[in-house]
Amino acid sequence: MGRSLNNVNAVELFSPRCEQPLMTLLSTPAPWAAESMIAWAYILTNSARVFTYVPQLVAVWRSRDGARDISLVTWGSWVLANATAVAYGSVVVHDLFFTLIAMLNLVSCAAVTVVGAQRRKVFRAG
Secondary structure, eight states, X not given: OOOEETTEEHHHHXXXXXXXXXXXXXXXXXXXXXXXXXXXXXXXXXXXXXHHHHHXXXXXXXXXXXXXXXXXXXXXXXXXXXXXXXXXXXXXSOOHHHHHHHHHHHHHHHHHHHHXXXXXXXXXXX
């Protein structure tokens, strides 16, 4: 019996039963590498996404026509989706970064929704 190499016997690496040659096994990226890259991509893209709300918020704030160009139903659904993401991050996966990013997106979507609703209310009143 050979010595263990990542839960695979070294003898098995060279035996006919092994489905992949040694070089393929050793050059295959570790599963955590892909998970880490996806995690970093999530953090970077969703952190950057917070800044993309600013132009929309400014446009809604400056609106003189009741913010007719935005859908309050759509923005409201994003508020709900981000609220569930906050709950998922904090209660289910216990991931602080996930939860904080979801919270930033929640606050940003809520700001656009509330300002849009307020502008619409003022426009209709008068």
